[in-house]
Structure formats: C-alpha cells, structure tokens
Amino acid sequence: MSVKFGTDGWRAVIAEEFTFTNVERVAQAAADYWAAHPVPGTEKKVIVGFDRRFLSDQFAHRAAEVFAGNGFAVVLTPEPTPTPSVSFAVKGRRAVGGVMLTASHNPPIFNGFKLKSHYGGSSDAATCQAVESFLDRNPVKAITGSPLPSDGRGARGESSPDTRSPTPNSPITLADVRPAHYAALKKLVDFKLIAKSRLRFAHEALFGVGAGCFEQLLARTTCKVTTLNAQHDVLFGGINPEPIEKNYARSSAFLKKHPHDICLVTDGDADRVGGMDGRGNYLSTHQLICLLLHHLVVNRQGRGRVVKALTTTSMVDKMCAACGLELVETGVGFKYIAAEMLKGGVLLGAEESGGIGFPGHIPERDGIAAGLMLLEMLATERISVNKLVANLEKRFGPHCYGRLDTHFPLEKRAALMEFLQKNPP
Template sequence: MTVSRSTTTAQEWISHDPDPKTAAELLECDDEELERRFSAPLTFGTAGLRGPLRAGPSGMNLAVVLRATWAVAKVLKDRGLDGQDVVVGRDARHGSDEFALAAAEVLAAQGFPVTLFFTAVPTPVVAFAVRSIPAAAGIQITASHNPPSDNGFKVYFGGGLPIVSPTDREIEQAMADAPPADEIPRHPVQPAGVGEIQRYVERAATVRHSHGAVRVAMTPLHGVGGEFALDALVRAGFTDVHVVEDQFAPNPDFPTVESPNPEDPAAVEAVLKLAADVDAEVAIALDPDADRCAVGIPTPDGWRMLTGDETGWLLGDYILSQLEPGPVTEATVVASSLVSSRMLAAIAAEHGARHVETPTGFKWLVRADEDLPGCTLVYAYEEAIGHCVDPSAVRDKDAISAAVLVCDLIAALRDRGHTLVDALDDLARRHGVHDTAVVSRTVDYAHEAGAVMARLRETPPDTLAGYQVTATDLSEKGTDAVVLSGSGDGVSVRVVVRPSGTEPKVKSYIEVHCADVTDLDAARTRARELRTELADVAARW
C-alpha cells in the first residue's frame, strides 16, 4: 500500500512522535518521501541499528530509540531477566546524548537498574561494563565510523557479547509491537559509571608484557577515544605520546576529514605526518567510537599503514608467543573471519593452538570458542582493522587495548634489535607471502548487490589470474558469500565476494599466497602482481 500523509501509518507515527522537530519534518515530506521513510524500518544488521538521523521508522530518531529500547526490555523480561542491571553508553555524535538518556529512562521505567555513563565513552567500555558488572545487557548509541549524518543503536547481551539471531529478530518483532513512542514510560536516571570507566582503562593497560618506552603518534579522528587511549597508554608506561591536536577533541562534524574511517588513506594523513615530524616509532589512528585501530609504521621507503591483516598476524603471533607450549596452548583459540587472511591459521598451527574461521562480524568472532569445551579464546581479528586482544575482559573489538599491545610488541621487538618490518618479514619466511586487498563496488540499491551475487552463483568464473578456480556458495550455511579459490605451482588465490552489511556495496576480499619464499622480494612482487590482476577483475563484477 502506498504511504501518504493521509494514511493511518504515517498519521499515527506523526501524532505520537515525541520530538516536535521530527514530527514537523514528516509533515513537510511529500508522498514519495513518506513512502521512502515508511517502506523499510531500520533492522538489526552487522552492527545493530544504524542509519541517517531523520524522522520516521527508517531513520535514527527519538521515536525509534524509545521503541527499540522498549523492545530490548521486553526481550529481557521474556527471558526472565527482570530487574537485572543494564548499561547504557554513547559516543559524541549528533543526537547521542538525547538517545542515550531516553534509552536509560525507558529501561528504568521497566524496572531495570541502569548504569548510564556520565560522559561519552568508547564502545568497548560498554562491552567491558556488561561483562564486568555483570549486566544482563548493554546499549551503546554509536554509528562507529559512519558519516556525521548517521547514528546507531548497538546491543550487547550477557557476557558483553554483541547480539546475534534469534535475539535480533526477537527485538525487531517487539519493536513492531511496541506502544506508540510517546506512550512508552520513562523514569529519571542519574548518570554514573566512573568506577567502570576506571576499571576498563586499568584493564586495557595490563595487556602489556614488555618494558621500555615507545614514541607514539596518535589520533582519535574527532571521536571519543583520545583521553581514554592516552590514559591507558600512560598507565602501561608509554608516556611519549604525541597527538594530532585538531583531531583530539570529540567533534560530531569530523571537520578535518571527509570520512572518519582510519581505513581511508586521507583520514590518516595528519597522524602519519605527525609521526614523521616527531620521529615516532608507530602511528595509531582510532575510529570515532574507538573500537577499531589502524597502525602506521616507518619503513625504508617512508611511513605506511599496515593492513588489518598484517596487524592481525603480528598481534596473533605475539599473543601466542606468550604461552607455554603444551596443554594450555592446545586449549587456546584464535579466530579470524571468512573475509580475513588465512595466515593466522598457519601461525596458530605453528604454536600448537586452535584456529577458528567464523562468518563475517565480531558478533561471530567473539563466540569462536563457544562450541569448544575446555578451550579459551585469546585473540580475534577481522581485516577491517578490528582486534579483540583481551577477550576475557572485552568480547568485542577494542582499539584502546589493541593500541597498548601494538606498542608493547614494538618495545619487545626493539629489545631484540628488530622492528615491525622485521617481524613481518619473519612471518613471511615462516608461512609464505600473503598479499591481501579489498575491492568495493558501490551499487545504487540493495537489489543491485543481490543481482551481482546471483550472477556469480549462476555463472562463476572458471579461472582467475590464470588459475582454475572452484566456486563455493556459502548461502546454504547462512552466509551471503561466494568463495572463489584455486592454486598451482606453490601459489594459491582466493576471493570472497559478499554484499556489505552496512553500506550499499559489493565487496571482494582478495588473498594471494606464495609458498616459495627463497627470494622474498620476488615472491612479494609476484603476489602483488596477481593481487592487482584479481582486483581488476573483481572491480568489474
């Protein structure tokens, strides 16, 4: 049915919108725009609810937050968790203060004791607090590294784990059945959480194993991680930290960057320049909610950013090297996702540990030890610069503890006269050259992404870069992805193609592995050439 200003759906929403500004916004929409606003409500995706700040059920606004929070409360009650603690946090985006307060007040009115953080906090602080208290659930108002026009609503349940199905579907159903937004009860809540913030920072500092100073250049990209990261680094003994001054204070407009995503080369230009100017040993860029960490290093050819995979290899190998071989290591789990490099699996095997490959997303990565009785997850990463380095404290990606561990690794390597460049060379000699890349193809609509995936499933390529490949459709396993893989003469190629969970894109995750590293430079050149050829093909799918 076409939605217009005169339809019951739009009329009811507007009449019950508790925010006069968004109600007025809807009244100004023509019928076509109303149709767009009401045709597809926000749903739980890879990172919870996330969308543009605008009126109506398809955007992030006060009415949506009230209904989503009421739905979370209902699901908790349905599971017999009435009266248990719930944590609410927020980043510094537009609307985050209002949304977090509203969420806390709805939960309080439903009888839940609420810890509402008194200040904007990194997302991993909420994940930590849910696990530490322990609480039944946590809500973080954040849109991570999205544009300034967006916001979001991320949910954790017991143990501080991001929710998965069927919980997300149950919340969505409860949202559909929720009372009108202005009829949802709210009860005043006093902000708190000083103790949990202190405990989080203290814990992040404890991931350190070595000694010695490291000179650091750091930027939080206008997000909320700056003071928290500085505090954790100093507590860990890293006091020589230089920050990009005009990116340090939280600013919801992200004025110095086009995109506040540290994977974007333009976003890290300032921190790399600072690193060169102060002769730093490492450059660290946090995303705006401080759950993802990008690492830059000096090389003989100048400064460059590590890929998420490279950082993942280094941290995974370092964490496993701290363990005594034997029963403890054999019960240790490290994890990476389907779209990440396979080198971590080889590193784990060398150390005698278990490796688990999961579907895309940290909600799966942090559950990698769930079906392995007696085994414990010690590290998980995904190529999109997400690292979980202390799963017993934070079962999600955490840029701050990852930053501490990166600095710790640099200090440990320096004691042996080595650098991160040397460590990457060492890993390549032990496990072969792994060259990775991500190719994103922007599409106009979700159905266009579906059409690309359908074409690959129906007529997959027979060869890639001269290698015969086999196509594996993972849709039967509940994952919307196609894996193309082939090998020959000591070289293997692998491309994982999937639609993005948060953006209108089809992504191709490429990996080339050259096993023969007799001549390391030649192997890297060969891998790079093949990766470039694969990227050219993937861009045309």
C-alpha cells in the same frame, strides 16, 4: 517505518530513519525482550553509552528514559565513551544488557544502536532478530526529567540548570565506566614492561571517543604519547572514522616530519585498531593481526583456537598450520567471533576491519586492548615494527590486500546476500 538489524545492531541516517521516535521504539523492543528473557545471575539493569556523533548524547538519554520507564535500573555514561568500556561495564556490573549509541566507523550522517548482551559482547544474530520481533508490540513507556549527559564539549540538554546533578530517586545513574575498563586492561597486558619501555608512539584518534585513552593509561610512565586529531568534531574532519589508509593523511604527514616508534589508530568508537609505522607508512589490519598472533604464540607461549572472519588474511591460516593451532573461520561480524570466544579456549579472535578480541577479557573487539598488546609486543621484541613485519613475510611469504566499497540499495540487500551465498566469488 521499518527498522532492520544488521551485523551489529541497527544503523541508519540521522533524521531520516534514525530519529528519536525510532530510538524509542528500538529501546522499548529491547526492554520488552530483556524483561521477557531474564538472565540468571544478572540484575534488571542496562548500561547505556554513546559516542561523539551528532545528537548521540541526546539519543542515549532518550533510550535511557525508555529503559527506566520499563522498570530497569540504568547506568548512563556522562560523556562520550568507548564501546569496549560500555561492554566491559555490562559484564562487570552484572547488567542484563547494554546499548551503545554509535555508528562506529561509518559516515558522519549515520548513527546506530548497538546491542550488548550480559556477557559483555555483541548480541548474537538470534538475539538481534528476537529484539526486532518485539518492535511495536507495546507502546513506549518512558520517564522524564532524568539527568542528562554531556556531549563532551560542555554542552547540555535543555533541562535543569545543571543537568548532570543527580535527581533524587531517579532510576538513571550517571557513571563513568572507563576507569574499571582501563584498570582491567592494565592487568591484561604486561603493563610494567610497557611502562618502563620508553616507547614513543602516536595515537591517531580519528576524532573519535578513543582520544586521550592512551595518555590516561600511560600517564606517569616512561612512554611518550602524541595524540593526533583528538578534537570533538561530529563531521570527523571530513572522513569516515575508519582505520584504513585513506583516512590517515593528516597523521601520516605529521609522522614523516616527527618520527615515532609506531602509530596506533582507533576508529570512531574505539573498538577497532589500525596502525602505521613510526614514519607514517601504512600497516594493514591484517599485518597487525598477524603480528599479534606471533606475539601471543612466540613471546607469550599462548595456545588455543584462532578465530578469524572469512575476510581476514590467509597468512593467519599459514601461521596456525605452522604452529599447530586450530583455525576457525566465521562469517562477517564480530558477533560470530564472540560466539566462539564464549565457548572458551580461544587464543585470538580477529576480523579484517581491525576488530580484535583476547582471552581473559570480554568476548568483544577492543581497539584499546589491541593497541596496548601491540605496545607490549614492541617492548618485548625491541626491534622496529617494520622488521617484525619483514620477518613474518620472510617466513610465510608476502600477502596483499585491497578493498573496494560498493553501495547497494537497502531494499535489494536481502536478495544480494542470498545470491552471494549461493554464488560465492
């Protein structure tokens, strides 16, 4: 069965193409690639994480056993974990690469295999294509009997009575990689300012792995956090865990009855951000990107190149022109933005879907980091988010955005992409 990598790894329907056999094949291909292309300054180590989707913990465990069978030391998260936490661990622990079992914001029937490179970001197109070329070159090699993670609800795989207990001399180590990531986030923003701001905000977790992240980060501060839809539900409450308006009905209704200063939204694996104002009115990802750019330039006195995907609002273009900032436009997929961030000198990287990256961090979209930066903005400005949006529109004009999703058969995708490249809309 063919496996094709897209903009951020491989994604397929669970039990149709996304099977244990295919996960093993892709893990073996990644192991073969990383073994053939060692990176100076890194260790023969792979970080493996997973989200809350059906069987994600089991798929992650199977992938970890394949990497271990190929002589890699493996750090496996013990429970569902945000993608940016896994990416941060890849860089921080000097791993040659990482894998995140997630389909991010896609429908519940999907799962995915995201590749992360040693720098702590999405692997570029060349790396993904190279890994794909290693498929089935070698038979799958895997160990067995290694410690299993938890799906986050107390469930365990069928192994020993306590499957999280360390196995002597096992090349697989269970480790929570979130604390190191969260500690870095507190240094990325003015955390003391946020901590004393008395902000009262909601967090729409969309049933994803971001649930509880802001409560943990802002514990013992003056901020009050209300987390909505935090429960583990592999069906994501009947929605796709994507930060778009139609998925906010539950939290919007709550906010209309219980106003807050702002509502932050994270997607299924917490690498994207969305939002609403404190009364449940929609804030587009484009508005959030522009608010953050304004904050970085005006309040933080930041300078540098601004990198945006071509689907991102033209208000960014006008803001860059007004501020004398170089604007770089890329194709769709954060890996293209990450490539620019790796060159250095980037002030902000952003894409229409809510993926946002910051300098001084990892070259990766991080929904939790973006959420904290929005809180820093509110703590600095001390005016409502609606007023901040109105100020931008007064200066740069109102901007509108709409999106229609259309599904095309996979077998026609290559021809369609070629046609659109030659005949852009």
